[in-house]
Amino acid sequence: MRPTTLCFPVRPDGKLLLGRKKRGFGVSKWNGFGGKIEAGENFLQCAVRELREETGLIAKEEDLELVGFLDFHFSASSELDHIGFVYFLRQWQGTVQETEEMEPQWFDPAALPYDEMWKGDRTWIPMLLKKEKVKGIITFAEDNENLQHLELYRIDNV
Ligand SMILES: Nc1nc2c([nH]c(=O)n2[C@H]2C[C@H](O)[C@@H](COP(=O)(O)OP(=O)(O)OP(=O)(O)O)O2)c(=O)[nH]1
Numbered sequence: 001m002r003p004t005t006l007c008f009p010v011r012p013d014g015k016l017l018l019g020r021k022k023r024g025f026g027v028s029k030w031n032g033f034g035g036k037i038e039a040g041e042n043f044l045q046c047a048v049r050e051l052r053e054e055t056g057l058i059a060k061e062e063d064l065e066l067v068g069f070l071d072f073h074f075s076a077s078s079e080l081d082h083i084g085f086v087y088f089l090r091q092w093q094g095t096v097q098e099t100e101e102m103e104p105q106w107f108d109p110a111a112l113p114y115d116e117m118w119k120g121d122r123t124w125i126p127m128l129l130k131k132e133k134v135k136g137i138i139t140f141a142e143d144n145e146n147l148q149h150l151e152l153y154r155i156d157n158v
Pocket residue numbers: 004006024025026031032034035036037072082084118119120121138
């Protein structure tokens with residue numbers, strides 16, 4: 001699978017914007033916003049485009065803070081394997097809109113809906129919230145849901 005981006009808008013009061021995915025892979029899970037890089041795009045361009053498509057928010061590339069680099073492996077379906085560049089975004093233009101793909105909602109960082117998120121997220125998102133940057137490999141079991149292996153490192157720079 002092509003590389004992907006994943007962006008979490010963060011408000012001045014610390015709340016994070018998540019979206020409940022309405023269709024496709026990971027349907028009904030809460031997640032950040034992103035998707036596959038398109039031909040001719042770099043990661044920042046992809047992150048800006050996906051955020052706009054999924055939330056209506058308009059970001060400047062220079063406002064995207066790279067906070068994570070994750071290697072997602074699916075032991076049963078290697079065609080799903082992908083790397084993900086993870087960004088925090090603290091400034092944008094526009095207002096949040098529900099889209100065909102995502103139902104957005106702001107969450108207190110201390111009360112993220114981890115039970116309805118990808119299983120590794122409860123481990124690496126709190127690291128990001130502590131201002132750590134994270135690199136790692138997340139391997140999902142045969143059911144593409146449960147974790148088979150999780151290897152996360154705190155790094156100085158992504
Ligand atoms: N937060 C989080 N997201 C994950 C994990 N594993 C995983 O595949 N994803 C997400 C990242 C992407 O949104 C998605 C990868 O599939 P995708 O690129 O087809 O997703 P998409 O439908 O949003 O992409 P697109 O068609 O819009 O390009 O799954 C995980 O462990 N945590």
